[in-house]
Amino acid sequence: MVLKINNLSLVQGDFSLRADIVCDAGVTAVMGPSGAGKSTLLAAIAGFIAPTGGQMAFAGREFTDLTPAERPVSMLFQDNNLFPHLTIAENVGLGLRGELRLSGQEKEAVAQAIVDVGLEGLAARKPAALSGGQQSRAALARVLLAGRPIVLLDEPFAALGPRLKDEMLDLVRERLIPKGQIVLMVSHDPNDVKRIADQVCLVAEGRVSAAKPTDEIFENPPDALRAYLGDMG
Amino acid sequence: MALRAVAINPRWPGGIVAGLVLALTLGTLCAVGLRADFLAGLGVADWAAVRFTVLQALVSALVSCLLAIPVARALARRQFRGRSAIITLLGAPFLLPVIVAVLGLLSVFGRNGIVNNALSAVGLPEVSIYGFHGVVLAHVFFNMPLVTRFILQGWLAIPSERFRLAASLGAPVGRLLEWPMLRSVLPSAFLVVFLICLTSFAVALTLGGGPKATTVELAIYQALRFDFDLGRAALLALLQFGICAIAAIFAWSATQRDEGGAGLDRAVQRWDGGVKRDAIIIVLAALFLLLPLGMIVVRGVAGIPELTVDIWRAALRSILVAVSSAVLCTGFALALALRGGRLASVVGVLPLAASSLVVGTGLFLIVYPFVNPARLALPITMLVNAVLALPFVLRSIGPAVAKVEADFGRLGTSLGLSSRVWTWRIVLPRLRQPLGFGAGLAAALSMGDLGVIALFAGDAQETLPLAMYRLMGAYRMEAAAAAALLLVAVSFSLFWFFDRGGQIGAQDK
Structure with missing residues (x-):
């Protein structure tokens, strides 16, 4: 079951981006300079930006024209992933079906997802009463519970310190990948990418290039990646 | 996209x-x-009402703006205890029922009011609050504070570095910093007040009246309530709408968004003098707002049994x-x-x-x-x-x-x-x-x-x-x-x- 993006073209004013990629289960890192269109690509897959051409399909079924909620896609944004006035349990529960009134069975599933990300006993708290790392975990619990096959991470852990961020990436690896989910992750940090990504897509000069295995691309970086990484790679 | x-x-x-x-x-x-009775047309009295409506609104807006400038200037550059209370007080007239303010003004400026009692005590002739200047007075009472807040915002929006720069250069603060600010704030403030004064029926009802001081709205009310002349009331209503529409079009093109009064609690630090004059201005402005309100309280408490x-x-x-x-x-x-x-x-x-x-x-x-x-x-x-x-x-x-x-x-x-x-x-x-x-x-x-x-x-x-x-x-x-x-x-x-x-x-x- 693969995510197939075929000849997709995105135009916003002067900006344009073309994408032709195939993603398998596992983590695909999306790298490239600022303003190259990494977030735009994810927004298009999530359904927030209408493409001017091309198709997107998962498991052979096209979803180019579906609404964001109908797509087989969950997304974590850079911030505002939790509603501040709702409890953690309510926030996580929204992953099930966008409702706040849940059945007993659904409530159990919510409680389990909260335990799975290590937030036992915090279900009744509001996000403000949690640390940054715990908030990220809560958002991830919702993604787990939603169980959609494609997960888009638009740098949701960027505000965390290095150790917390590593923890979150490991949690993604541990909890999402065994279920066969396809994770697309925007990243600026080659260490993150090496830590968790199976393959890398490069976004540069108006093109999203086909994904290459992570080891391969860092051993022999293409020019665009070399220019972007400088000495870091 | x-x-x-x-x-x-x-x-x-x-x-x-x-x-x-x-x-x-x-x-x-x-x-x-x-329903408008076009055949009857507009009489001499109706045109007088149009003239009065527009004229009182123009004068009210002008006086409100002129008085607001020194008050805002004094508040902008002085830091003192009670300053934030005065700025809050400036917001009060917006919520104050018009008829209450009118009664308060009557007890200060009306017959047997404080001012006339003082005047007759020293043998001067009394002033009347009814008619043109009463209407203007009430409108200034309501709108001067509003304009003061507009201008105060403009003043405090000037970065303090610029005042420091002007002070160190010995440059004229007024022409360099204040005049450009006023020029951008005042026109919209003036038009907003003008528009408000065109449609303030309650003031005209209580302080206006008679052939010399009837607004179009008051004429509508009289045609409907007293003469039951529906056709004439409708014609006057059309006229009122026309006046408002013209004023509104002007106001739109000049209005900017107001920032809601945030951050009015700091004072602009300046290096030009005039402390005494600022103090007098602030006290006068506060008295102008507080006296009528105070009179309502004093007389109102006495009247509660009634x-x-x-x-x-x-x-x-x-x-x-x-x-x-x-x-x-x-x-x-x-x-x-x-x-x-x-x-x-x-x-x-x-x-x-x-x-x-x-x-x-x-x-x-x-x-x-x-x-x-x-x-x-x-x-x-x-x-x-x-x-x-x-x-x-x-x-x-x-x-x-x-x-x-x-x-x-x-x-x-x-x-x-x-x-x-x-x-x-x-x-x-x-x-x-x-x-x-x-x-x-x-x-x-x-x-x-x-x-x-x-x-x-x-x-x-x-x-x-x-x-x-x-x-x-x-x-x-x-x-x-x-x-x-x-x-x-x-x-x-x-x-x-x-x-x-x-x-x-x-x-x-």
Whole structure:
């Protein structure tokens, strides 16, 4: 079951981006300079930006024209992933079906997802009463519970310190990948990418290039990646 | 290219509200236009009313602006205890029922008022508050504080580095920094005040009158209430609409958004003198605002025993109308803000240009053939008040709705929230503060309204402002002052109650 993006073209004013990629289960890192269109690509897959051409399909079924909620896609944004006035349990529960009134069975599933990300006993708290790392975990619990096959991470852990961020990436690896989910992750940090990504897509000069295995691309970086990484790679 | 970020916003309630507002403003205008007696035309008295309306509004706006400049300047550059209290005081006239302020002004400037008593004590002739200068005085009382706040904002928006730079260069602060600021702030402030003064029926009703001091709105009221000349009332209403429309078009092109008075608590540090003069100006301005209010309290307390059951009944009616109007108005504003788009923004400002007397005349003409208008006085007042307060409430909640959409629109959309869950469980809880403030504003404005109600009400539908007006007309000044005290107390309490209600439990940012 693969995510197939075929000849997709995105135009916003002067900006344009073309994408032709195939993603398998596992983590695909999306790298490239600022303003190259990494977030735009994810927004298009999530359904927030209408493409001017091309198709997107998962498991052979096209979803180019579906609404964001109908797509087989969950997304974590850079911030505002939790509603501040709702409890953690309510926030996580929204992953099930966008409702706040849940059945007993659904409530159990919510409680389990909260335990799975290590937030036992915090279900009744509001996000403000949690640390940054715990908030990220809560958002991830919702993604787990939603169980959609494609997960888009638009740098949701960027505000965390290095150790917390590593923890979150490991949690993604541990909890999402065994279920066969396809994770697309925007990243600026080659260490993150090496830590968790199976393959890398490069976004540069108006093109999203086909994904290459992570080891391969860092051993022999293409020019665009070399220019972007400088000495870091 | 981007899709509507928040496709889950419900759109139909905003559509209904837009239809209602259009019907009440433009629809009533059609009713007026159909009924207007064009053949009779406009008489000499009518043209005099037009001249008086425009002239008093021009002079009121001009005086308000001229007086506001030194007050704002003094407040901008002095830091002293009680400064923030004075700035809060400047906001009070907006919520103060017009008729209360008029009574307060009467007890200072009227016959047997403080000023005339002082004048006659030293053998000078008395001044009369009725007529042109009384109307202007009342308008200045209401609008000078408003303009002062506008200008104060402009003053404090000048970065303090520029004042330091000017001081170190020895450059003239006035020409370099202050004049450009005034030039950008004053025209819009002037036009806003001008527009307000064109449609302030209650002031004209209480202080104007007679062939020399009748506004068009007052003439409408007289044609409808006393002469029952519907055709003439309709023609005058058309005329009033025309005047307002022209003024509104000017005002729109010049108005910028106001920033809501944030950050007015710091003073501009400056290096030019004039401490004494600033102190005198601030004291005079505070006295001008406080004396009339103080007189209401003093006389009102004395008059409390004179409050009859009828007055209390009127107060209850007013509270009922004000609270329902506030609920309606915030609901309208929320629906429009969620709908968004060009229609919502046009509908959101349209009522500013509407005169409640024109709307009232139109409604009167529509309902009159079917039912006794007095029987509908309270529901109609409630509805018209809700629509007239809409622009202010929308200004309070519009930006908050936009922020919720920007922060959480994509999240809500991707989670597949229904319009119901999105509106009730996400947007509303995050809007408590501006909604509470908006509802408080709408309630206070409706509480003090003396417009449409005067056209419709009989004795059995009297609201508190109307009852108070009738007491004044009967020269029962003690009882009127007590009613005024009651009216002020209820208005500010309602505002406080709603505003507080919005703040409680809103800490989960």
